[in-house]
Each structure stands twice: as C-alpha cells, then as structure tokens.
Amino acid sequence: MSTLPPLPALRSFEAVSRLGSITLAADELHVTHSAISQQIKQLEEWLGVALFTREGRGLKLSEDGRLYALQIRIGLGEITEATRLVRARPRVDEVVVAVLPSFGLHWLLPRLPRFYARHPRYRVSLRASLDIQDLRQGLVDIGVRMGQGGWEGLAQKRLFDDELVAVASPAFNGGRLPQTAQEVVSGPIVRTVESWLPWCNAAGVAEPGNHALWINDSNLVLEAVRLGMGVALERRSLVHGALQRGDLVQLTDIRVPYPYPHWLVWPQRESSHTKQQDFSTWIEEEIASYLTELPPSA
Structure with missing residues (x-):
C-alpha cells in the first residue's frame, strides 16, 4: 500500500476542514456534493481514523482531523508553491528580463522591436519591479540594475554611466x-x-x-x-x-x-547561457548606438 493518500481526497478534506461545509467545498473544487463525501469517506478508511464527527447535518473536525488538517494545509501549500516556481521558470524560447519600471518603459521597451527582428525565435518577458529581484532563484534569465556592482552570486557587466x-x-x-x-x-x-x-x-x-x-x-x-x-x-x-x-x-x-551606473547581471546557468549571450550582445550594441546620440562631454 502506498504511504501517500490519494491527492483528490486530501484536497477535498482540506477544503471541507477549512470551509466547514461539504457544499462549500464542492463549489470551490467544482465537483458534486456526493464526490466530496466519497473522498472524505475514502480518506478516513485509508487512515483508519474518523476525521469528522457528524452533528445533525453538519460536520465537525475531530481532534485527529484538526491536527491532520493543519499539516495537510501546509503540505498542499508547499506543493502549490513548488508547482508555481517550476511553471514560472523561463522556457527555452523565452528571455525573462528583470528591470526597473522607469528604465524598462523609457529606454528598453522602445528598442525591443530590434531584438525581436534579430531573434524572432524568442519571446521576452519583462519583470519590472522597484525591488531587487533574486536572480539566483531561476525565475529570471538576465537583469539590468543600477548600483555600484558586486552583487553576490551573479555575473555582471557595466553597461553605461548616466x-x-x-x-x-x-x-x-x-x-x-x-x-x-x-x-x-x-x-x-x-x-x-x-x-x-x-x-x-x-x-x-x-x-x-x-x-x-x-x-x-x-x-x-x-x-x-x-x-x-x-x-x-x-x-x-x-x-x-x-x-x-x-x-x-x-x-x-x-x-x-549620476552616481549609480547601469549594469547587466545574470545567474550563470547552462540552460540560460545562449539566451543570456544573445541578449547581452544585442543590448551592448544598442547602448553603443545610444551613446553616439548623446551630446559630447564638455
């Protein structure tokens, strides 16, 4: 016998324990009332304990059920988060770029059509945020930052001074x-x-x-x-x-x-190397062109 109960039964149990109602749980999970009841019965038989006590037409968590619900809620939450992180990882044909909203809007966005023209196989996802995103989590391929450099665990290249x-x-x-x-x-x-x-x-x-x-x-x-x-x-x-x-x-x-230069930063991952190189080469060429448009230094 497997040591892991059926996942549908766990989801049904968590929903009933949280909502206090089979009807509400059925509505949330988009299944029938009888399907939820069957899942709860199956889980109780699998565990060999009563998770609920019946009070008239209602259900009340038993002490075993209360303790089990707490742990199951944590476990399902961790599964949900793990699934989100895996699904959020960049795909092979996707370049995920972390950028400040202002730089993304006024400098990067108008130039992106030239990146698409050169690399039509890619689609670009801009992750705009005022917060410094942790690129080591695997959710971003490359980023543009302002600062003095020296970010731990990241390769970095100075782009230009503002x-x-x-x-x-x-x-x-x-x-x-x-x-x-x-x-x-x-x-x-x-x-x-x-x-x-x-x-x-x-x-x-x-x-x-x-x-x-x-x-x-x-x-x-x-x-x-x-x-x-x-x-x-x-x-x-x-x-x-x-x-x-x-x-x-x-x-x-x-x-x-301006006291804070612009930098290109990226986590060194084999799976992202080609994308990072393509984007890095392109943005450096764009910057070189941009700098020629500026008035000469006094």
Whole structure:
C-alpha cells in the first residue's frame, strides 16, 4: 500500500476542514456534493481514523482531523508553491528580463522591436519591479540594475554611466522657459528622490526651495513634467527619447554624473547561457548606438 493518500481526497478534506461545509467545498473544487463525501469517506478508511464527527447535518473536525488538517494545509501549500516556481521558470524560447519600471518603459521597451527582428525565435518577458529581484532563484534569465556592482552570486557587466539634466515641457510656463540656471531653480520644481545639490553646485546656484510637487516614481515625475506642472532633474536615459521627439526640453547645458551606473547581471546557468549571450550582445550594441546620440562631454 502506498504511504501517500490519494491527492483528490486530501484536497477535498482540506477544503471541507477549512470551509466547514461539504457544499462549500464542492463549489470551490467544482465537483458534486456526493464526490466530496466519497473522498472524505475514502480518506478516513485509508487512515483508519474518523476525521469528522457528524452533528445533525453538519460536520465537525475531530481532534485527529484538526491536527491532520493543519499539516495537510501546509503540505498542499508547499506543493502549490513548488508547482508555481517550476511553471514560472523561463522556457527555452523565452528571455525573462528583470528591470526597473522607469528604465524598462523609457529606454528598453522602445528598442525591443530590434531584438525581436534579430531573434524572432524568442519571446521576452519583462519583470519590472522597484525591488531587487533574486536572480539566483531561476525565475529570471538576465537583469539590468543600477548600483555600484558586486552583487553576490551573479555575473555582471557595466553597461553605461548616466547623468542628470534639468527638463521641462515646451509648454511649461506658457512656453516662456527658464533661460538660466537661476531661473530654473526659481520656478516650480517637481521634486524627486534625485538631489539637486550636484547640479546646483555645477551651476553655481542655491538649491531650489520652491517645489510644486514631490513624487517618488520617475514615470509619474516625467508625466507631471510633460503636463507642464514644473521642472524636474532626471536621468538622461529616461528623457532621451522625449528630448528627441520634442516632448521635453533640456533647459541648460549643465549636466552632472549620476552616481549609480547601469549594469547587466545574470545567474550563470547552462540552460540560460545562449539566451543570456544573445541578449547581452544585442543590448551592448544598442547602448553603443545610444551613446553616439548623446551630446559630447564638455
């Protein structure tokens, strides 16, 4: 005899023990009332113990049933999570990329059609998150991060250094845009997590004190600026496309280094090696092209 009870019987028992009703359990599992009753009877016979006591038309967990239900719930939860992790692992024809939402939206997404054109056999899944995802779990093939490098257990390659520039909508202030650094910091500012101090030091002006709005998400910042709500200091990589299209305007030539470079990071797994190499080669070429479009360093 197998030492493992039938899984349908365990699922039926867990549902009845949690919901306190055969009818509710049947509805949840999309089976008949009699099917649930039969599964419970089969499990009790298999175990040789009564899992429920009958009280009129209702059921009440016995002490053995209560203890068993606690362990079965844990076990089924672990099976569910293990199944989720296996199903979430990248497939052979899938490249799963972890990326910050802002970089994914404003830099990576517009360039992805060229990756598809070169590698039509792949489909790309972007896992956008503000949290640093653990790439060692096997759910992601490759990622783009900002930081100082040195992430444990990951191969990494420095992609490029970013910079901060002051931008506004062409329609900001009725089209009467700030012409000097002092005018930039004197107008309404959409404040972000980025410090104005390095930019102001480079410009020789005091930090702005008149902020119209404070936002901790770059995507919302750029939308607020596009709507003409103020001036913002943002990363070049996020505003480059909007500057080229004319949706935003760089207000002065002053720009300062961003302290956190962009990196390509990946877990070293044989099953993902070809995908990682293909994506790495492509994004490095895209970055080389992007860098040639930037204004020359002063």
